[in-house]
Amino acid sequence: MPRVKLSEFRAKTIVNNYMGTSYSGFPFHAKTDAISKIDDAVNPDKKYVAKVDQGIKKRFKQGLVALDLKNASDIVDAIATIRKKHFDEFLVEEYIPHEQKDEKYISFERTAKGIVIHYASSGGVDIEDHSHEVKSILYKDSNDARKVAAELGVEPESFVEKLLELFDINYFSFLEINPLVISFKKPYMLDIAAEVDSAAEFFVDTWSSNDFRNSRTGVLTEEEKNIHKLSEKSSSSLTLTVLNPNGAIFMLLSGGGVSLALADEVANLGKGDLLANYGEYSGNPTEEETYIYTKNLLSLLLKSTAAHKVLIIGGGVANFTDVRVTFRGIIHAMTDVMPELQRQNVKVFVRRGGPHQAEGLAHMESYLKENGIEGSVHGPKLVVSEIVAKALESITIDN
Numbered sequence: 465m466p467r468v469k470l471s472e473f474r475a476k477t478i479v480n481n482y483m484g485t486s487y488s489g490f491p492f493h494a495k496t497d498a499i500s501k502i503d504d505a506v507n508p509d510k511k512y513v514a515k516v517d518q519g520i521k522k523r524f525k526q527g528l529v530a531l532d533l534k535n536a537s538d539i540v541d542a543i544a545t546i547r548k549k550h551f552d553e554f555l556v557e558e559y560i561p562h563e564q565k566d567e568k569y570i571s572f573e574r575t576a577k578g579i580v581i582h583y584a585s586s587g588g589v590d591i592e593d594h595s596h597e598v599k600s601i602l603y604k605d606s607n608d609a610r611k612v613a614a615e616l617g618v619e620p621e622s623f624v625e626k627l628l629e630l631f632d633i634n635y636f637s638f639l640e641i642n643p644l645v646i647s648f649k650k651p652y653m654l655d656i657a658a659e660v661d662s663a664a665e666f667f668v669d670t671w672s673s674n675d676f677r678n679s680r681t682g683v684l685t686e687e688e689k690n691i692h693k694l695s696e697k698s699s700s701s702l703t704l705t706v707l708n709p710n711g712a713i714f715m716l717l718s719g720g721g722v723s724l725a726l727a728d729e730v731a732n733l734g735k736g737d738l739l740a741n742y743g744e745y746s747g748n749p750t751e752e753e754t755y756i757y758t759k760n761l762l763s764l765l766l767k768s769t770a771a772h773k774v775l776i777i778g779g780g781v782a783n784f785t786d787v788r789v790t791f792r793g794i795i796h797a798m799t800d801v802m803p804e805l806q807r808q809n810v811k812v813f814v815r816r817g818g819p820h821q822a823e824g825l826a827h828m829e830s831y832l833k834e835n836g837i838e839g840s841v842h843g844p845k846l847v848v849s850e851i852v853a854k855a856l857e858s859i860t861i862d863n
Contacts (some may be wrong), residue, residue, distance in 0.1 A: 466696075467659040467661065467662075468659060468662045468676045468692070469519040470658045470660055470675050470676065470677065471579035471675050472517045472656055472657065472658075473490070473491045473517055473555050474658075474671050474675040475639075475656045475657070476489060476555075478507040478630065478634055478658075479627070479653060479656060480653070480672065481670075482626065482630040482633075483626055483627075483630070487557075487625055488505075489555055489558070490556055490557075490691065491553070491554070491555055491556075492514075492553075492554040493554075494552045494553075499540055502536045502539050502556065504565070505556070506535065506536045508535065510558050511557055511561075512531060512534075512557065512558060513531055513532075513556070513558070513559045514529075514539050514540055514542045514543055514546070514554055514556050515529040515530070515554065515718060516528040516529075516546060516551045517554055517555040517630065517677070518552075518677050518678075519677035520551075520803075522589070524589045526549075527546070528549070528551065531559060531839065532559055532561075533559065537783075553677075559703075560595070560645065560652050560654060562652070562654075564588060566647055567586065567588040567644070568585055568587045568616050568617075568618075569582070569583060569584040569586070569587030569641075569643065569644065570612070570627075570641050570642075571642070572627065572628065572636070572638070573637070573638050574631075574637045574638070578602055578604075579602075579603045580601070580602055581599050581603055581612055582598050582599070583616060584599065585597065587642050587643040588642065588643045588645060588650060588726070592618070596633070599615075603628065606625055609624040609628060609657045612624045616644070617646050617649060618644075618646050618650075618652070619649040619650045623651055627639070627641075630665065634668060635664035635668060636658055636659065637659045638658065638659040639656070639657075639658050639659075640656065640657040640658070641653045641655070641656050642849075658805050662692055663696050663704040665696070666696075673692060676692075676725055678706075684711070684765075685764065687760040687761070688704055688705065691704040691743070691757060691760055696854065698728050698753055700745065700746065700748060700750075700753060701744060701747045702743075702747045702749065702753065704742075704743035705741060705743055706740070706741055707739055707741055707742055707755050708737070708739060709767065709768060710769045710770055711738050711739055711770060712738040712740065712768070712774065713735065713739050713774055713776065713859075713860060714761060714765045714773065714774070715739070716757075716758060716761055716775060716776065716777045716778070716794065717744050717745070717776070717778050718744060718746050718778070718785060718790065719744060719746045719779050719782070720817070722848060723778075724730050724778050726778050726849065726851070726852055728775065729849045729852040729853075733853065733856055735859075740768060743761075743829065746782075748784055748785045748786065749793075749807050750789070750793075751789045751793040751796075753793070754789070754793025754794060754797075755793035755794075757793075758796075759791060759797040762775075762797055762798065762800075765807065766804050772775060772858075773808060773811070773830060774855040774859060775810060775812045775813070776814075776815075776852065777794065777814040777815075777816065777828075777852060778814075778815050778848065778851055778852075779816045779818070779848075780820075780848060781817035781844050782816075782819065783818070784819065785818055786818070786819050786820055786824075787816055787818045787819060787820050788820040788827070791816075791822075791825075791827055792827075794828075795827070802835055805835075806836060808822065809838075810837070811838045811855070812838075812839040813839045813841075813850070813851050813855040813858075814839070814840070815842045815850075821843055825842075838858070839855075
């Protein structure tokens with residue numbers, strides 16, 4: 465199942481709770497939280513940090529972190545400034561002054577061979593400039609953990625072992641602490657990035673899909689969360705990633721290889737900025753699963769502010785996915801929102817093949833005509849990439 469980023473607030477809460485260290489940071493959603501949340505949480509005797517918490521890398525270098533904030537007013541002003549860069553999710557926490565020489569790096573990654581520990585005695589925002597100093601070790605036993613702790617100069621020696629324990633208990637796939645500040649051998653975890661196995665949501669009570677973050681869109685959309693949950697319960701492959709919520713080209717694709725080919729074709733034709741989503745349904749999903757998948761994709765499509773929209777229902781020639789069954793699910797979902805599809809003049813272009821394709825394609829073609837939906841329906845005689853050209857041509861004509 466997919467590795468998904470957690471919010472830093474959730475990751476820090478999990479880590480600090482397990483390590484028995486105090487943590488008073490709090491999340492702030494600039495669109496929905498009242499300013500009083502900051503006023504109530506701030507201690508006038510402390511200084512604070514405010515930073516974007518949307519799965520973004522290299523935040524400091526992008527000006528997405530504000531340091532040494534002296535009061536609630538400073539925090540509010542800093543958040544208002546950063547918001548101009550189109551971010552809404554923030555983490556506010558106590559500012560820990562320190563020397564750069566005290567910054568270390570440590571991360572844990574789950575691989576096919578086991579958990580690999582990466583660590584370095586120089587950490588912080590310039591870690592990539594010192595990548596040659598990063599050491600890696602495949603964790604075998606507690607001796608490896610103690611060795612890493614000793615080289616980083618952190619006490620107690622069990623610090624790394626406990627991190628490994630929480631890594632497993634919480635179904636982490638990746639955990640990075642950078643910088644890990646060592647002051648008088650005591651560790652301070654200033655920045656944490658974590659990824660989890662999304663399929664484990666049903667086995668843990670420390671995180672949920674509400675804590676997932678997507679670096680391209682910040683917080684995952686409700687539709688993306690719904691498809692994550694659907695995929696976890698299904699033997700089929702169901703994925704959905706929003707690329708541009710206000711895009712004009714929406715793709716309902718079957719099969720991973722064809723999905724990539726069609727998405728690439730949009731970019732090759734110079735319209736990559738209009739592509740709204742990427743994803744696939746494959747592996748013979750049921751009619752109900754296809755209905756739910758399509759329903760969520762259409763929800764995104766109808767929310768888009770693009771003036772002219774197209775839906776590409778594409779795929780290669782399936783080996784065992786019944787075209788009739790999946791098309792019935794798609795048609796059911798379209799029927800639920802047909803008045804709005806008609807009002808927004810959404811065009812639909814289809815290219816599909818596989819078992820029972822003749823019946824499935826005929827049903828789809830007659831359905832679209834009956835409802836006055838413009839576009840075209842094709843079987844495998846049409847080169848798969850050409851369906852993209854036909855869809856893009858309709859946008860060009862409209863414009």
